[in-house]
Amino acid sequence: MPEARDASPYDALLLLSFGGPEGPDDVVPFLENVTRGRGIPKERLKEVGQHYFRFGGVSPINEHNRALLTALRKDFAEHGLDLPVYWGNRNWAPYLTDTLREMVNAGHRRILTLATSAYASYSGCRQYRENLADALATLEAEGLELPRIDKLRHYFNHPGFVEPMAEGLVKSLADLPEEVRAAAHIAFTTHSVPHTTADTSGPVEGHGDGGAYLRQHLDVARVIAETVREKTGVDHPWQLVYQSRSGAPHIPWLEPDICDHLERLHDAGVPAVVMAPIGFVSDHMEVLYDLDTEATAKAGELGLPVRRSATVGDDPRFAAAVRDLILERAAVERGQQVTPCALGSLGPSHQVCPVGCCPGRTPKPAAAGADSPYA
Numbered sequence: 001m002p003e004a005r006d007a008s009p010y011d012a013l014l015l016l017s018f019g020g021p022e023g024p025d026d027v028v029p030f031l032e033n034v035t036r037g038r039g040i041p042k043e044r045l046k047e048v049g050q051h052y053f054r055f056g057g058v059s060p061i062n063e064h065n066r067a068l069l070t071a072l073r074k075d076f077a078e079h080g081l082d083l084p085v086y087w088g089n090r091n092w093a094p095y096l097t098d099t100l101r102e103m104v105n106a107g108h109r110r111i112l113t114l115a116t117s118a119y120a121s122y123s124g125c126r127q128y129r130e131n132l133a134d135a136l137a138t139l140e141a142e143g144l145e146l147p148r149i150d151k152l153r154h155y156f157n158h159p160g161f162v163e164p165m166a167e168g169l170v171k172s173l174a175d176l177p178e179e180v181r182a183a184a185h186i187a188f189t190t191h192s193v194p195h196t197t198a199d200t201s202g203p204v205e206g207h208g209d210g211g212a213y214l215r216q217h218l219d220v221a222r223v224i225a226e227t228v229r230e231k232t233g234v235d236h237p238w239q240l241v242y243q244s245r246s247g248a249p250h251i252p253w254l255e256p257d258i259c260d261h262l263e264r265l266h267d268a269g270v271p272a273v274v275m276a277p278i279g280f281v282s283d284h285m286e287v288l289y290d291l292d293t294e295a296t297a298k299a300g301e302l303g304l305p306v307r308r309s310a311t312v313g314d315d316p317r318f319a320a321a322v323r324d325l326i327l328e329r330a331a332v333e334r335g336q337q338v339t340p341c342a343l344g345s346l347g348p349s350h351q352v353c354p355v356g357c358c359p360g361r362t363p364k365p366a367a368a369g370a371d372s373p374y375a
C-alpha cells in the first residue's frame, strides 16, 4: 500500500500562470505578447497600458505567484510530499518553454500542472494547454526527450479554494458601517468573456447558455453566500456580475459590468455592496485596477459604501488543497479508487479535459487532455 503522500507517477509540479510586467519597460512588450493575433482594439490596449503604468509598470501577479510557490513548498515539506515545484508563464518571464526545458534537463518525465485559473474557459484552461503543446513542440525541435504532462482538475469547488473566500467576505461585511451592513448586497465578480466563449466552455455536452463557465461560478457563488449566511445569520442578496471586458464593442460579452451594477443597486436603494472577485486566484491587475480603483471610484461618486473581499492568494488552505488534488490525481493515475473533494451541486470536475472542451476560435494542438497529440 503506497503512502498517502505518494505523488508517483508524477515527479514534478508546474505552476502555470499568466505572467505580468515587472517595470515600465515591460508593459508594451507584455501587452504585445498577450494580444498577439487576438484582435483587441488599439484603444483598449492603450487604456490597459495606463492601468499598468499607474502602478509603476508592475503587475502584482508575479509576486503573488512567488508567494504561492513558497506556500506550496512549505506545505509539501511539512506533509512529507517530496515533489519539486516549478513555475512558467504564458506571457512573461519565466516563460513556460524555458521552464519546461529546465525541467526536462533536470530529468523530469511525468509533470503535473496547476493553472492559476479555477474554472473552465478557453483563457483559463485550453489556452494553457495550447501553450503546453507549443512548448513541447519547441523542445521536440531541439531534440529533447518529451515529458508527459497532465493538468489538475478545476478546483473552483474545492473547500480549500471556497472557504478562504467565504471567510474574506465575512470580514469585508464586518468592515462595512454597521447601519448599512445587514442590507448589503454581495456582488460576485469574474472576468467577462464573449458569449460564445462562455457557451462553449467545459465539456461539449454542457455547451450552450453560458456553459460550464457560468454554471461553475454560479455554484461557487451560491455555496459562498450560503456559508456567509450560516456565519453571520444574515441572508445577503447576491448576484454574479462581470469585469475587465475587452474586445470589439459589437461582440457580446457577459454582462452586467460591475460599475453598471453598482449604479443600478444604488438607484434601487441598496445601501452597501461587497465585491467578491471569485473568478480570480490572486489580487492581480484586474482586481487592483478594475475593482479597487475603477469600481471603488464609481461607488465613491454614488456615495455607496463598498468593500472588496480577499482572493485566496497564498492562503495555507489553498496550498493544502493543491496537495490534496495532486495526491488524488496521482492515485487515479495509479489506478486506485479516490473520493474527490468538492462542495456545491456540480460535483468534482473531470480529471482529464475531454475532446472538444473550451475550444478557441481556431483549432490548435493542446497538450494535457484527451485530444493531446502528445502521449
Ligand SMILES: CC1=C(CCC(=O)O)c2cc3nc(cc4[nH]c(cc5[nH]c(cc1n2)c(C)c5CCC(=O)O)c(CCC(=O)O)c4C)C(CCC(=O)O)=C3C
Binding pocket: 018, 019, 020, 021, 031, 034, 035, 038, 040, 044, 045, 048, 059, 060, 061, 116, 117, 121, 123, 124, 191, 192, 193, 194, 244, 245, 246, 247, 279, 284, 285, 286
Ligand atoms: C477568463 C480570463 C481570465 C481568468 C482566468 C485566468 O486567470 O487565466 C483572465 C486572466 C487574466 N488576464 C490578464 C490580463 C489581460 N487579459 C487580457 C485580455 C483577455 N482576457 C480574457 C479572459 C481572461 N483573462 C479575454 C477573453 C481577453 C480578451 C483577449 C483574448 O481573447 O485573449 C488582456 C489584454 C488587454 C485587455 O483586453 O484587457 C490583458 C492585459 C491577467 C494578468 C493580470 C495582471 O497583469 O496582473 C490575468 C490573470
Ligand SMILES: [Fe+2]
Binding pocket: 123, 191
Ligand atoms: Fe485576461
